[in-house]
Amino acid sequence: MVRELQESGTTAKVIFFSGYSEFEYARESMRLGAFDYVLKPFTVKQIEEVVLRAKAQIEEERAKKLDRLALERKLRESLPYLRQEYFRLLIRHEEQPARAADKWEFLGIDMEPRGFIAMAVQIDGLPEENSPMPVREVELSRFAVQNILEETLKKHVKGVLFREQSGPFVILVNDGDDPDVLALAEACRNNVSLYAKRDISIGIGGHADTIGEIAMSYAQARTALSYQFYFGSGSMIAYKDIERQVGMTPQYSPEKETELLYCLRSGNREGTERLLGDMFEECLRYPAPPDPDNLTNLFYGLAFAMYRVLAEKADPEQRRWLDERLVALKKGKYASTSELMDGVRELGLTGCDWMQKRQKNDAGQLIHQAIQYASERLGTDLSVQECAAAVHLSPSYFSNLFKKETGMTFMQHVTGARMEKAKKLLLEGMQVQDVTFELGYRDRPYFSELFKKHAGMTPTEFRSKYEGGGTE
Numbered sequence: 001m002v003r004e005l006q007e008s009g010t011t012a013k014v015i016f017f018s019g020y021s022e023f024e025y026a027r028e029s030m031r032l033g034a035f036d037y038v039l040k041p042f043t044v045k046q047i048e049e050v051v052l053r054a055k056a057q058i059e060e061e062r063a064k065k066l067d068r069l070a071l072e073r074k075l076r077e078s079l080p081y082l083r084q085e086y087f088r089l090l091i092r093h094e095e096q097p098a099r100a101a102d103k104w105e106f107l108g109i110d111m112e113p114r115g116f117i118a119m120a121v122q123i124d125g126l127p128e129e130n131s132p133m134p135v136r137e138v139e140l141s142r143f144a145v146q147n148i149l150e151e152t153l154k155k156h157v158k159g160v161l162f163r164e165q166s167g168p169f170v171i172l173v174n175d176g177d178d179p180d181v182l183a184l185a186e187a188c189r190n191n192v193s194l195y196a197k198r199d200i201s202i203g204i205g206g207h208a209d210t211i212g213e214i215a216m217s218y219a220q221a222r223t224a225l226s227y228q229f230y231f232g233s234g235s236m237i238a239y240k241d242i243e244r245q246v247g248m249t250p251q252y253s254p255e256k257e258t259e260l261l262y263c264l265r266s267g268n269r270e271g272t273e274r275l276l277g278d279m280f281e282e283c284l285r286y287p288a289p290p291d292p293d294n295l296t297n298l299f300y301g302l303a304f305a306m307y308r309v310l311a312e313k314a315d316p317e318q319r320r321w322l323d324e325r326l327v328a329l330k331k332g333k334y335a336s337t338s339e340l341m342d343g344v345r346e347l348g349l350t351g352c353d354w355m356q357k358r359q360k361n362d363a364g365q366l367i368h369q370a371i372q373y374a375s376e377r378l379g380t381d382l383s384v385q386e387c388a389a390a391v392h393l394s395p396s397y398f399s400n401l402f403k404k405e406t407g408m409t410f411m412q413h414v415t416g417a418r419m420e421k422a423k424k425l426l427l428e429g430m431q432v433q434d435v436t437f438e439l440g441y442r443d444r445p446y447f448s449e450l451f452k453k454h455a456g457m458t459p460t461e462f463r464s465k466y467e468g469g470g471t472e
Contacts, residue, residue, distance in 0.1 A: 002014055002029070002032040002033065002034060003032065006032070006033060011061075013035040013054040013057065013058060014029075014032075014033070014034045014035055015034065015035050015036045015037075015038060015050055015051070015054060016029045016034050016036070016037045016038065017038050017040065017042065018037065018038075018039060018040065019039070019040045021039055025037070035050075035053075035054050035057070036050050036053070036054070079107060079108060082107055083107045083108075083109060083160070083162075084162040084163075086103060086107060087160060087162055087170070087172065088162065088164065090172075090211065090214045090215065091164075091170060091172075091214060091215055092215055092218075093215060094212045094213075094215055095211050095212050095214075096211075096212060100113065100211045101113065109160070110158065111158050111160065111172075111174055112158070112174045113211055114209060114210055114211070115174055115175050115208075115209065116172055116173065116174060116175065116207075116208040116211075116213070116214050116217060117172075117173055117175045117181055117204065117205060117206070117207060117208065117217060118170065118171070118172050118205040118208065118214060118217040118218035118220075118221045119170070119171040119172075119173075119181075119185060119202055119203065119204050119205065119221050120167075120168045120169070120170060120171075120202070120203040120205075120218065120221040120222050120224075120225045121145075121149065121168050121169040121170070121171060121188070121200055121201075121202050122168045122169075122200060122201045122202075122203075122225055122228065123141065123142065123145055123168075123198055123199075123200055124198070124199040124200060124201055124228075124233040124234065124335065125198075125199065125233065125335070126138065126141060126142070126198075141196070141198060142163070144195075144196045144198075145169070145192050145196050145198055145200065146161065146163065146169065148188075148191050148192050148195050148196055149161050149169060149171065149188055149191075149192065151191075152184075152187050152188050152191050153171065153173070153184075153188075156183075156184050156187065157173045157174065157184060158173065158174045159171060159172055159173035159174065160172050168222075168225065170218065171188075172214065172218075175207060181204055181238075182204070182236065182238065185202045185204060185236045186236060188200070188202065189202060189234060189236060193234070199233045199234040200234070201225060201228040201231075201233065201234060201235045201236070201237070202225070202235075202236045202237070203220075203221040203222060203223070203224035203225025203226070203227075203228070203237050203239070204221055204224055204236070204237065204238040204239060205217035205218055205219070205220035205221035205224065205239050206220050206239050206240060220239035221239065223239060223242070224237040224238060224239040224241075224242055225237065226291075226292045226293070227242055227289065227292060228335075228336070229292040229295075229296075229335070229336055229337055229340075230289045230292070230336070230337055232336055232338075233335075233336075249290065249294050249298070250283040250284070250290040250294060250295050250298055251282075251283065251298065252278075252282040252283055252298075252302075253279075253282065256275055256278060256279050256282075257279070257302065257305065259271075259275055260272060260275040260276065260279070260306075260348070261305060261306070261309055263275060263352075264306060264309050264310070264348060264351055264352060264355065265309055265355065266355070266359075267352050267353075267354075267355030267356035267358075267359055268352065269349060269352040269353070269356070272348045272349060272351075272352050273345070273348070273349060276341075276344065276345050276348055279302070280341050280344075283295060283298060283299075284337070293332075295337070295340075296329070296332050296334075296340065299329065299340055299341070299344050300326075300329045300330055302344060303325070303326060303329045303343075303344050303347055304326065306344075306347055306348055306351060307322055307325075307326050307347070309351070310322055310347075310351040310354065310355075313354070313355065313358055314354065318354060321350075322347070325343065325346070325347050328343065329343060329344070363401055363404075363405055364405060366391045366393065366401070367401065367402055367405045367406065369390070369391050370387050370388075370390065370391050370398070370402065370410070371413070371417075373387055373390045373391070374387055374410075374413070374414055374417065375417060378414070378417055378418050378421055378439055378440065379438055379439055379440045380440055381440060382414055382440075384398065384399055384410050384411070387410060398410070415450060415454070416454065418439045418440070418450075419450065419451055419454035419455065421439065422435050422439060422447075422451060422459065423455065423462065425438060426459055426462060426463045427463065427466060427467065432444065432447075432448070432459045432460065435447070435459065447459075
């Protein structure tokens with residue numbers, strides 16, 4: 001009976017009640033999987049005890065089975081995540097093919113374990129983590145692109161798609177049947193553009209023969225993708241097609257940098273823009289584009305030199321702006337060479353505007369000091385040299401600065417100020433002769449002539465007009 005129960009798959013607990021006390025019977029029942037072997041005579045209590053023990057074991061086994069089923073369900077639910085985590089490790093670390101076989105079987109990876117090509121896919125123009133764009137909107141864009149890429153892959157080739165934690169999407173396909181990888185990449189790009197209204201750029205790595213070479217293929221795909229920096233949005237770049245400048249670093253003339261910093265200090269906007277354009281052109285004048293990281297580092301160094309010049313004179317708000325721009329350059333947050341150069345150019349030209357404004361403010365303060373100095377000495381023999389020395393400038397620079405700020409020469413201003421003071425003194429009742437000497441003139445006819453040129457009438461006529469009479 002027990003043998004037949006076992007063959008039918010029944011999991012019931014079998015308890016033997018027997019009058020046979022021979023050990024052989026008990027051993028045979030245990031061998032067949034009996035729960036217990038109870039000898040006659042037995043009591044009700046013995047029956048209760050053995051049945052309760054059998055019940056407890058059944059409950060324990062059921063609980064374990066339920067736990068096992070729950071674990072199996074959780075495992076099935078976790079398999080997609082576990083597969084992605086496994087592939088994230090594969091693109092960063094080498095894996096021995098012999099050790100990978102069991103993992104591929106356990107994870108249910110529907111790919112051949114040999115012959116791969118890795119691709120790196122970037123959503124162009126998607127904001128960075130500190131963007132004001134809502135997180136939900138960013139995630140919806142990524143989710144939409146991921147779905148479209150997965151559907152495209154299913155139609156063309158065996159492969160997997162997953163996302164790096166904070167990087168691009170990764171596509172890994174088998175190339176054993178010699179698929180047209182460029183056609184696949186183009187299909188992905190076109191479908192994303194059509195259905196998600198997004199541009200993507202794709203870097204394509206080289207052939208990986210074994211699982212252990214997947215990391216190499218992906219590194220090549222990332223390198224190829226970095227050249228989107230030169231080719232712009234919506235690029236498809238194969239690693240084998242990149243002609244790189246091995247061992248060569250982009251550079252510009254040190255003399256140009258020195259001249260640029262002089263222009264920046266003086267607020268020369270035109271000179272700054274011209275020199276930056278020359279330096280950009282010099283850095284890109286190669287048969288093939290240099291490594292994007294090298295170019296970014298070079299322009300960061302240039303921006304840092306400009307930053308140091310500007311930070312010396314910057315106010316707190318300007319300093320914050322400079323810090324933000326420098327951090328963006330350092331972290332490589334510009335998606336293309338044109339954006340990078342625009343960022344450096346903006347730094348330089350904005351700095352020139354600040355310098356010009358500061359110089360104008362400084363010049364205005366100096367000219368104000370000079371005017372104040374002159375107004376207190378209108379009765380003396382004032383000269384350009386004396387006033388220039390008072391504000392610590394050379395006479396020629398002071399003269400040019402005064403004309404630029406006021407629209408007149410220093411002596412024209414002094415004459416005008418003296419005539420205005422003469423009007424005040426005349427209206428206060430001072431005689432023309434006394435006014436002449438009070439303002440530092442020795443010749444009354446000369447003073448009267450100057451006054452008439454300034455006021456359109458003689459001193460006497462002026463006083464008569466505004467006071468109703470008077471004598472010279």
